[in-house]
Amino acid sequence: MTEQEPRWLDDGEMRAWRNYVVGASMLADRLHRELQDNHGLSLADYEVLVRLSERPRRRMRMSQLADDVASSKSRVSHQVARMEKEGLLRRRECPEDGRGVFAELTDRGMAVLESAAPTHVEGVRAHMIDLLPREDQEVLAKVFERVITHLRSVDG
Template identity: 55%
Template sequence: MTRWLDPEEQRSWRALILGMTLLLDRLDADLRSTHGLSLTEYEILVRLSEEPDHRMRMAQLADSVAHSRSRLTHTVARLEKAGVVVRCESPDDRRGVLASLTEQGYALLEVAAHTHVEGVRQHLVDLATREDFATLGRVMNAVTDDLIGAHPAMELRH
C-alpha cells in the first residue's frame, strides 16, 4: 500500500527538488562563467586535492563523486586535455589507472574554490540557521547511508 505524502511533506519534497536543482545549476553556471569549469569537474579536482600526492584510482574517484566509470572517464579526458589532470598506470598493480591533479589544476582549484564557497554560502548556508543547516546535514547523511547500504558496491565517502 502506498504511503502518500501529506500536504506538508509534499511541499517540503518539492521545495527540496526545486531548491537543489536551482542551487546546483547556479553553482555550475558560476564556475563555468568565471573559471570555465563545471561543478562536476570542480568536484573531481576537490577529491584529487584531498588525497595524498593529489592522485586517486579512477574507480575510487568515480565512486567518490557518484558517477559511472564511463562518465568519469569522459570528464577526466576533458580535464586532461585542459592540462589540469593527468592519467597514468598504477605503479602498484599496472591494471588500475590513476588520475593526478597537476600544478595547473591545483592553481585552478584554488581560485575556483573561492567562487564555489561564496556561492554555497550565499545561496544556501547563510539562508539557514546553524541548527537548520546541521539538521540538513544529518538528514542528507542518513539518505547517503541508506542508499549506499542499498548498493554495497558503492564506496562513497561523506
C-alpha cells in the same frame, strides 16, 4: 498476486520532497553558472579537482573518484579524459595493480582550483549556508548523511 497501494506522500511530505528537488536543482545550476562564467569550469569538474586536491599526492583511483563524486565509472572516465586534454589532471597506471588507474591533479589543475575556490565558496555561502542557522545546517548534514548511508547500502 495483488498489488499493494503505493504509500502516497501527504502534503507535508510532498512539500519537503518538491522543495528539495527544485531547490537542489536551482542551487546546482547557480553554482555551476558562477563557476562557468568566472572560470570556465563546470561544477562537476570543480568537484573532481577538489576531491583530488584533498588526497595524498593529489591523486586517487578512478573507481574511488567515481564513488566520491556519486557518478558512474564511465561518466567519470569521460570527464577525466576531457579534463586531461585541458591539462587539469592526468591519468597514471597504478603500480600495485596493472588494471587500476589513478587520476592525478596537475599543477595547472591546482592553480585553476585555487582561482575558482573563492567564487565557489562565496556562492555556497550566499545561496545556502548563510541562509541557515547553525542548527539547520546540522540537521541538513544529518539528514543527508542518513540518505547517503542508505543509498550506498542498497547500491551494494
